[in-house]
Amino acid sequence: MSVMHGNSVKTLRQDLLAQRKSFAACGDDVPLKTALLSHLQDFLQKNASRLGSIALYWPIQDEVDLRGSLLTWVEEDKARRLCLPFARPDKHLDFYAWQEGDTLIPSQHGVPEPDPNNPRRAQIAPDCILIPCVGWSESMSATRHYFWRLGYGGGYFDRTLAQLRQAKPDLLCVGIGFDWQKLNDAQWQSQTHDEPLDIMLTESGIHNSAR
Numbered sequence: 001m002s003v004m005h006g007n008s009v010k011t012l013r014q015d016l017l018a019q020r021k022s023f024a025a026c027g028d029d030v031p032l033k034t035a036l037l038s039h040l041q042d043f044l045q046k047n048a049s050r051l052g053s054i055a056l057y058w059p060i061q062d063e064v065d066l067r068g069s070l071l072t073w074v075e076e077d078k079a080r081r082l083c084l085p086f087a088r089p090d091k092h093l094d095f096y097a098w099q100e101g102d103t104l105i106p107s108q109h110g111v112p113e114p115d116p117n118n119p120r121r122a123q124i125a126p127d128c129i130l131i132p133c134v135g136w137s138e139s140m141s142a143t144r145h146y147f148w149r150l151g152y153g154g155g156y157f158d159r160t161l162a163q164l165r166q167a168k169p170d171l172l173c174v175g176i177g178f179d180w181q182k183l184n185d186a187q188w189q190s191q192t193h194d195e196p197l198d199i200m201l202t203e204s205g206i207h208n209s210a211r
């Protein structure tokens with residue numbers, strides 16, 4: 001399916017990350033992040049009955065910081081759980097319960113991660129995974145459209161979602177990004193190993209892939 005070669009995807013990633021960095025440096029991303037967080041609130045409210053546990057991410061490189069909103073979501077109902085990814089050497093992600101103040105350990109990519117050996121923090125199979133996007137795209141079929149994610153290039157989320165969806169078909173995978181990160185077919189096309197997102201959440205709203 002892919003028409004892109006490794007080098008051009010690498011350049012595309014670098015361009016998108018540089019652009020995100022420059023928007024953040026001059027504060028242009030602040031209103032977008034505020035709007036996105038208000039749509040996240042809507043999403044959490046609309047899905048309150050089906051979500052017991054949510055996987056978030058520890059923001060790096062100007063990714064949208066969702067921690068405050070999700071800590072509030074947990075405070076509203078003590079049965080709710082948050083978890084963070086731990087990247088395994090085989091490039092799969094495991095998710096471990098996270099509470100504010102937990103000690104995290106920097107991964108080889110510099111991402112603070114939970115300690116997988118902490119007996120007080122269980123491994124969790126989340127109901128919903130919030131996934132930061134470097135870029136994203138939309139494609140149409142006769143019956144539905146799909147959202148696709150371009151990440152940092154490790155393939156971690158694709159491997160993980162492929163496996164988690166088998167055990168949990170109603171897992172809700174939500175991409176987090178900005179409208180300007182949307183890529184057209186000439187820029188990037190999803191590959192056969194890419195796992196689609198169920199929802200794309202941006203500053204313009206909650207975009208559902210129609211089923």
Ligand SMILES: Nc1nc2c(c(=O)[nH]1)N(C=O)[C@@H](CNc1ccc(C(=O)N[C@@H](CCC(=O)O)C(=O)O)cc1)CN2
Nearest residue numbers: 057058059060063085087109111132151152154156157
């Ligand atoms: N905040 C956050 N946490 C996350 C991810 C993410 O995208 N964002 N991940 C998503 O999978 C997993 C970790 N995977 C990651 C893979 C690469 C890089 C990274 O920064 N890579 C370098 C380039 C490395 C290279 O090209 O060799 C970079 O972009 O500078 C970060 C996270 C799990 N945790």
Ligand SMILES: Nc1ncnc2c1ncn2[C@@H]1O[C@H](COP(=O)(O)OP(=O)(O)OP(=O)(O)O)[C@@H](O)[C@H]1O
Nearest residue numbers: 149150151152153154155156157158159162193194
């Ligand atoms: N399910 C899978 N099984 C085996 N290899 C995979 C799988 N998914 C992705 N890969 C491999 O991982 C590499 C990176 O994939 P891709 O460029 O899609 O990463 P990404 O989604 O941008 O990264 P990340 O999720 O880590 O931010 C590719 O070379 C791909 O072949």
